Amino acid sequence: MNLSNGKEGEDYRRNEHMEKPTIKIEGTEFIFDIDSILLIEKGNLYNEIDFRYMLDQGTHYGMIYSPANRNYPFIRNAANIDELFSDITEPAKAPDRPVYVEIPRIGAIDPQGLSSRYGCTLEDIAFKSDFEIMVDQDVFRNRITGAPVTIEFPGKTFIVDAARNMLLPQDGMGEPIELGKFHYDYYYEDREVYHLFYNILEARVEDPLRDGTRGQTVGRLILEVPPLYDLDPIGYNMSQGRDPRYCLIYHEPKMCYVPNAVRWSTYGINILNSIKCKNMEEKERTMGRELPIVKIEGTEFLLDVDKVQLREKENPGNIISFFEMDDEGQAYRFEYNRKSRNLPEPWDHSADITTVRLLQLVELDPEGMCLKYGLSAEDIKGKTDFELMVDQKALQERLQGRLTTVDIVGHTFYVDIPMDRLRPKDDFLSKGISFSEIDHYYSEEERVYAIPYNPERHEFQELDYDNLTEFPKELIVVEFPNERVLDPVGWNRKHLDSLLEGLKETPVYSHFIAKIVEWKETGLQETIDHNRKRLGMDGHGEKIQKNSRQRKGRGI
Incomplete structure (x- = not known):
């Protein structure tokens, strides 16, 4: 855009x-x-x-x-x-x-x-009516009377459970597929699809980025699956207490789906040569392909578009991030120290500095950018890095005034940076969640807040640490990103001169879902044990190991 x-x-x-x-x-x-x-x-x-x-x-x-x-x-x-x-x-x-x-x-x-x-x-x-023409009425009647929506994976049928974001084996055999586990690494925001690496023999989805089997093709397919609220919008509406007809004219509801298979070449994997690739650890590879070389003042750097960085070929620890460069639209510009072969340090008065300009990543490594974003060469033709790396639909909606939303245990909150809070939708009695009030619950290391939350009142509720003798029954712990991650455009407006600053590094998303954290994972058991002992209470329970997260304040 x-x-x-x-x-x-x-x-x-x-x-x-x-x-x-x-x-x-x-x-x-x-x-x-x-x-x-x-x-x-x-x-x-x-x-x-x-x-x-x-x-x-x-x-x-x-x-x-x-x-x-x-x-x-x-x-x-x-x-x-x-x-x-x-x-x-x-x-x-x-x-x-x-x-x-x-x-x-x-x-x-x-x-x-x-x-x-x-x-x-x-x-x-x-x-x-419009609804009768635009929505398949047989599908609508079958779904609202209880017939499940299914999706056919090779050799196995799954029932779509949009409310819990899961695919359930229709025969009851095997584990369900929890799509939330694959969202951050395998969901393409711009195309609104998951790319799931499906093991046909074991009927399960695998995580090749974690288990190191990215190049494995035997017994595995990559399946393209839309988000489940697209597969079963009627069921999702009913689970949220909405009119089943809500938004259906923007969907094409069906009772059974067959996902498309994604070509292995999309990820740079040659099926015939995938086994041979196991013996090529000595080469720098991203998605089964050698990284291109960029020369700067006679020094060779590997261009890694996956990590958006230059890495010196003979000294991999020497890294130059593209996020530290000035994006001029058609090129990147940065100051380069010939001695350190990196950006100059401000206190280094002996630095030998020159100005370097590099083409956009879509020109330096178009193949790598196609592989990273699952696009064809024609798709990226004429686009800048910003247009490719930033979700243009989400950005346009945000610039037009639509606030980012966060789902916290089924209730929608608006991210309102000027008001310094998460503002609950349709609940004017709740004061919501003020960022300044939860500052001491922020994890610098993980860039998230993990706060005690009252789901009945839709607001943050502080704990009485001195008198806490058990986990609060009326509260839960929820975790969500910081303000800049939630709404980088609004954060830029408040703190910077440019609304578009840093959006390639901190992408724009329209919606987030807060994570529920178990009380036993918070390290609060140590405080409870101490209070029970101090108050002379018996049976203070098994002590749970303290959580190791680094926080600015007390935290949970």
Whole structure:
């Protein structure tokens, strides 16, 4: 995505929507796009309204509309980035008075587009609702009456359990597949799919990044699996207490899925030569391929796009990170000390310094970037590193004002950096979780907070350490990343001059799920044992080894 509002980009988007139908909402004209099922403001093509938060009344949709935002009240809209965030720090110039508006059904807005995309007749559109046309009604009826959604892996069928993010063996034999374990290493945010390394003989998913078997192909396939709320949106809606129809027009629900197999060549693995690769430990390899060489002032460096670094060939401990360089858009620039063969230290007055410029990684090692991000050479053609390494959809949504969310034990929180807190959705009685109040529960080493949390009140609750004689029954421990990881754009706005600073190193994500930590893993048992002994209480229980995490304050 090009963040500028340049004429060329505007003209392209404008031409793309020229012949599409339009409607007016409170005097503002919107284009309807049947392909993305969006209303797009004609005068600001970056302002989009989707239908997922509207109430489907069958004959029309109802929504709460903000005339000031020209969108939902919770989505901020502005002509530029500075204006976008000004309402956070400055008082509103005029009060925003959201109004209820009715939007015509899609069949009325664009009957030709609906007919073309879903293969229905104009007579169907006259007598059926949008939902009846856009969603397979047999699938909907079967699912809401209890029939499970399944996915066919080679030789074994699994039941989709979207509520618990698991795949359960239909025959009851073997272990379930917990997708949460594979999210960080095997989920592609930009394509919204998992790449699962599936052992056909043992009917289980393996972790080659941990067990060192990345190049192994015998008895194994790479399967491409969407997130389970995409596989079973109806079941997921019901598990969350929502209307089963919620968002279904943005999905294509089915009762049975067959995942696509990913080519081994995507990861640079040659099936015929994979066994031979075991005897090539002496060569630097990433995903089964030799690393390219970059020469700087006569010194050879290995270019490792997987770790985004240069590593001196003859001295692997000498590393230059691309995150320490200035990204000029088409090239990287940095100061280089010929003596240390690295960036100069500020106190080294004897340094022999020169300025070095390097091409973007997509030009230095296009093959490596394709392998890393699971794309083809055509996919990355003409793209900068920033466009490839940063989730452009998540970034665009964040710049348009959509706040990052965190799921904490089933409740949604908004990451609100200006307010210094995680703000619970639809709970105005809760004070939420203030980052300044949980500072002493932060782990510098792991860059996470692990806090005592009251799930009934949706807020942080401090412990009375001096009188604690057992694990609190009404509280649990939840763990989530720091503010910069949760919302790098909002953090940059508060602390830096550039909103886009460091986004390649700290990616933008739209949603996080907090981890639940067992009390016995917190090291709190030592405090409980000490208090019980001090208070003369018997049976203070088995002492559990203290957790070794380094924290700034008391911690748990």
